[in-house]
Amino acid sequence: MKREDLLKTLMTLAAKRFERDLAELQPSDDFFAKLGIDSFQAMELMTDLEDEFDVEVPDYELQGVTTFDGLADVLERRL
Amino acid sequence: MSTESVPWRTRLGAWQARLAAKKIAAVVKDRLPTRNGVSQMARFEGEAMRWHLNGTTLEVELHREPCNEIGTTALAELESLVSFIHHGAGGARAVILFSSVKRGFSAGADLRELYEGLVARHAAGEHGAGRSPMKQVAVAHEVRGFIDRIHAVMDGLDTAPLTVIAAVNGVCFGGGFELALTADVIVADKSTRFAFPELRLGLVPGFGGIPRLERDVGNAVVRDLLLTGRSLNAKRAQEIGLVSQVVSRGEALTVARKMAEQAARFDPETTRRAKRFAKPLPVERLRREKDLFIEMMGSPVVAKALQKFVESTDVRPYLP
Numbered sequence: 001m002k003r004e005d006l007l008k009t010l011m012t013l014a015a016k017r018f019e020r021d022l023a024e025l026q027p028s029d030d031f032f033a034k035l036g037i038d039s040f041q042a043m044e045l046m047t048d049l050e051d052e053f054d055v056e057v058p059d060y061e062l063q064g065v066t067t068f069d070g071l072a073d074v075l076e077r078r079l
Numbered sequence: 080m081s082t083e084s085v086p087w088r089t090r091l092g093a094w095q096a097r098l099a100a101k102k103i104a105a106v107v108k109d110r111l112p113t114r115n116g117v118s119q120m121a122r123f124e125g126e127a128m129r130w131h132l133n134g135t136t137l138e139v140e141l142h143r144e145p146c147n148e149i150g151t152t153a154l155a156e157l158e159s160l161v162s163f164i165h166h167g168a169g170g171a172r173a174v175i176l177f178s179s180v181k182r183g184f185s186a187g188a189d190l191r192e193l194y195e196g197l198v199a200r201h202a203a204g205e206h207g208a209g210r211s212p213m214k215q216v217a218v219a220h221e222v223r224g225f226i227d228r229i230h231a232v233m234d235g236l237d238t239a240p241l242t243v244i245a246a247v248n249g250v251c252f253g254g255g256f257e258l259a260l261t262a263d264v265i266v267a268d269k270s271t272r273f274a275f276p277e278l279r280l281g282l283v284p285g286f287g288g289i290p291r292l293e294r295d296v297g298n299a300v301v302r303d304l305l306l307t308g309r310s311l312n313a314k315r316a317q318e319i320g321l322v323s324q325v326v327s328r329g330e331a332l333t334v335a336r337k338m339a340e341q342a343a344r345f346d347p348e349t350t351r352r353a354k355r356f357a358k359p360l361p362v363e364r365l366r367r368e369k370d371l372f373i374e375m376m377g378s379p380v381v382a383k384a385l386q387k388f389v390e391s392t393d394v395r396p397y398l399p
Contacts (some may be wrong), residue, residue: 005266008289040146040182040183040249040250043250043272044249044270045312047270047272047312049270050312050314051312051314056311056315058307058309059274059308059309059310060307060308060309
C-alpha cells in the first residue's frame with residue numbers, strides 16, 4: 001500500500017470514529033489535540049486501525065507518537 | 080482406577096486438593112456476608128452494579144462511570160452478588176457479567192481510592208509524625224484484608240455452580256481483566272482490549288489474574304502481557320484461546336444471552352460437576368500471587384507511581 005493511501009485510510013477512519021470532517025485533518029496534526037481525544041479514545045482508534053489493516057500494534061510502539069504521520073510509520077512497519 | 084493402585088503420593092495430592100477445595104468453599108461462604116437479606120434478592124440496584132433475573136439468566140450490569148473501577152463499593156456489591164449466586168441465584172442457570180459503560184468492561188482497580196485510602200496513609204507513616212513499625216504493619220494488614228476479600232469474590236465467581244459468561248467491550252484492563260477471567264466463557268465485541276498494566280505501577284496484578292490466565296491460556300501469554308503492559312485486541316485474544324467469540328460492536332450481550340439460554344438447557348448438576356472438573360482453582364498460585372502483591376504494595380515505587388497517576392493531567396496516562 002502506498003504511503004499516501006495509508007495516510008488517507010487512517011485519517012478517514014479517525015474522522016469517522018470521532019465525527020470530524022476529513023478535510024480538517026492533516027498528516028502532521030497532533031491527533032490527540034486535533035481530535036480532542038484521550039488515551040482511551042486513542043486505543044479505540046488503534047483498534048479500528050488494527051482491524052482495518054489486519055495487523056497487531058503493541059501499545060509501546062505508540063510511545064511518543066502524536067501525529068497521523070507517526071501512526072502511519074508504525075503501521076507501515078507491520079504491513 | 081481403584082484407590083489401591085494409585086501411588087500414595089498421588090492419593091495424598093488428591094486428598095490435599097479436596098481439602099483445599101473444601102477450605103475455599105468455607106472461605107467463600109464465611110467471607111461473603113448476607114447483608115440485609117441482599118443475598119436473597121433476585122433484583123439488586125447498587126452504586127457500581129445492578130442485577131436482575133432475565134428468564135433463567137442472572138444479568139449483572141456494571142454501570143459505574145468512568146469505567147467500572149473496582150474499589151470498596153464495587154467489592155461490597157460483588158460480595159453480595161457472589162453470596163446470592165452461591166445461595167441458588169434465585170434459580171438462575173447462568174450468569175452474564177457485562178458493562179453498560181461506553182468506555183468498556185472495567186479499567187481495573189480504583190487507583191485513586193487505592194492511593195488515597197492506603198498508599199497515602201502509608202507514605203504519611205513513613206515521612207510524617209505517624210512513622211512507626213506498628214502503623215506500617217497496620218497498613219499491610221489492611222491491604223491483606225482488602226486482597227483477601229477480593230480474592231474470595233473472584234474465587235467465588237470462578238467456582239460459581241453455574242455457567243458464568245463475561246460479555247466484554249472496550250477497556251478490559253487490570254482488575255477488570257481479572258474479573259473477566261473468572262468467567263467460564265468470554266464473549267468480546269470488536270472494541271475490546273485486554274491488558275495487565277500493573278507493572279507501570281510497580282505492581283503485579285493482585286486479583287488472581289496471573290494464575291487464571293496461566294490456567295486458561297498459558298504462561299507465555301502471561302509474560303507477554305505482564306512484562307510489556309501491552310494490550311490485546313479481541314481478535315488476537317480469540318486466536319490465543321482467551322476469547323470464545325468475537326462479535327460486532329455492541330453485540331456482546333445479545334450473543335451472551337443466546338449462549339446462556341443454551342447453557343440452561345443442560346442438567347444443572349451435570350453442568351456443576353463438569354465445570355468443577357474442567358476448571359480447577361489454581362489454589363497455590365493464587366496464594367503466592369496474594370503474598371507477592373502485598374509485599375510489593377509496601378514499596379515506595381508503588382506510592383510514587385500511584386501518586387504520578389492520580390496527579391497526572393496528561394490525556395495519555397494509560398499509554399506507556
